[in-house]
Amino acid sequence: MFVLRQCLTLGTKSSVRNFAAATNLVNVKINEDTGVVIMELNKPPVNSLNYELLEAMHRTLVKLENERCSGMILTSSSPNTFSAGLDLLEMYKPTVDKARKFWGMLQNTWIKLYSAPYPTVAAINGHSPAGGCLLAMSCEYRIMVPKKKIGLNETQLGIVAPQWFQDCMKNIIGSRQAEKALIAGTLFSSEEAAKIGLIDELATDKEDLMKKAHDFMDEQLGLPPLARSTVKIGFRKDTLNRLINSREVDTKYFIDFIFQPKVQESLEMYLQALKKK
Numbered sequence: 001m002f003v004l005r006q007c008l009t010l011g012t013k014s015s016v017r018n019f020a021a022a023t024n025l026v027n028v029k030i031n032e033d034t035g036v037v038i039m040e041l042n043k044p045p046v047n048s049l050n051y052e053l054l055e056a057m058h059r060t061l062v063k064l065e066n067e068r069c070s071g072m073i074l075t076s077s078s079p080n081t082f083s084a085g086l087d088l089l090e091m092y093k094p095t096v097d098k099a100r101k102f103w104g105m106l107q108n109t110w111i112k113l114y115s116a117p118y119p120t121v122a123a124i125n126g127h128s129p130a131g132g133c134l135l136a137m138s139c140e141y142r143i144m145v146p147k148k149k150i151g152l153n154e155t156q157l158g159i160v161a162p163q164w165f166q167d168c169m170k171n172i173i174g175s176r177q178a179e180k181a182l183i184a185g186t187l188f189s190s191e192e193a194a195k196i197g198l199i200d201e202l203a204t205d206k207e208d209l210m211k212k213a214h215d216f217m218d219e220q221l222g223l224p225p226l227a228r229s230t231v232k233i234g235f236r237k238d239t240l241n242r243l244i245n246s247r248e249v250d251t252k253y254f255i256d257f258i259f260q261p262k263v264q265e266s267l268e269m270y271l272q273a274l275k276k277k
């Protein structure tokens with residue numbers, strides 16, 4: 001039976017209340033029989049990743065690991081968008097302190113998600129540009145509904161996908177395809193993404209998406225968990241360590257980059273264009 005809880009707890013009823021009071025940016029459903037969790041991003045309209053949403057995700061991921069959840073399906077409550085990527089307002093005219101805090105939380109969240117010992121599936125129920133694509137790529141398996149867009153489109157916006165975003169893509173579709181996609185800032189249709197292996201499976205609709213995500217999870221739950229997670233971390237450790245060992249440098253790149261007047265101009269124009277749509 002599924003029990004809906006906001007911002008996860010596997011603990012007592014009173015701690016459920018505490019977490020629910022803290023945020024409703026992330027809905028968490030736990031299958032109490034299997035220990036599989038559905039984490040649903042819930043920041044309308046497009047799940048743009050601001051500090052608060054990242055913090056809610058990070059807190060949930062820490063809890064999942066501590067409570068030894070058996071698997072996690074990441075999806076969103078939005079009808080059209082998985083995640084619109086980083087919240088552009090976090091990068092538009094912030095203070096240095098705010099930008100630093102934001103970037104640190106993005107790094108924390110990515111490290112937790114990418115290194116999660118339990119199986120992770122992205123059930124991509126809508127568009128997934130830039131940071132949204134990063135979230136999906138950080139899961140082990142990706143299933144997507146038809147006719148939506150996914151990719152690292154940063155170049156198109158006059159910004160640059162950080163090295164660890166690029167590494168994630170390279171690890172999935174290979175160096176040549178990733179280089180082409182990153183230089184061009186390609187947003188792939190779901191169907192194109194399936195062809196190049198950026199996503200693993202296409203679903204017909206949200207119901208089929210969740211069914212396929214559970215099927216994948218069932219397969220993974222049949223494997224010895226320690227062997228499974230050891231192989232996973234073996235594959236991911238170089239990519240993880242590359243960021244872990246250079247977090248400060250990475251943050252400095254981010255800060256130096258976004259405070260350039262030209263970058264701020266591009267962000268302003270892009271934000272205006274989005275509003276005018």
Ligand SMILES: CCCCCCCCCC/C=C/CC(=O)SCCNC(=O)CCNC(=O)[C@H](O)C(C)(C)COP(=O)(O)OP(=O)(O)OC[C@H]1O[C@@H](n2cnc3c(N)ncnc32)[C@H](O)[C@@H]1OP(=O)(O)O
Pocket residue numbers: 045046048049080081083084085086087088089127129130131132153154157159160161162253254257258271274275276277
């Ligand atoms: C050595 C060099 C080192 C470099 C160092 C690093 C440099 C910096 C790295 C920065 C990395 C950034 C990664 C990112 O994730 S950037 C974000 C990129 N995201 C996008 O391009 C997506 C933009 N959004 C869309 O394309 C569409 O919104 C959508 C997701 C396709 C959904 O379309 P839909 O029609 O349903 O919705 P609307 O477009 O009408 O949007 C609804 C409202 O939401 C606002 N919105 C949308 N996206 C964002 C966003 N990412 N941030 C903030 N706000 C967003 C939009 O303006 C609408 O607002 P309104 O209702 O007030 O009009």
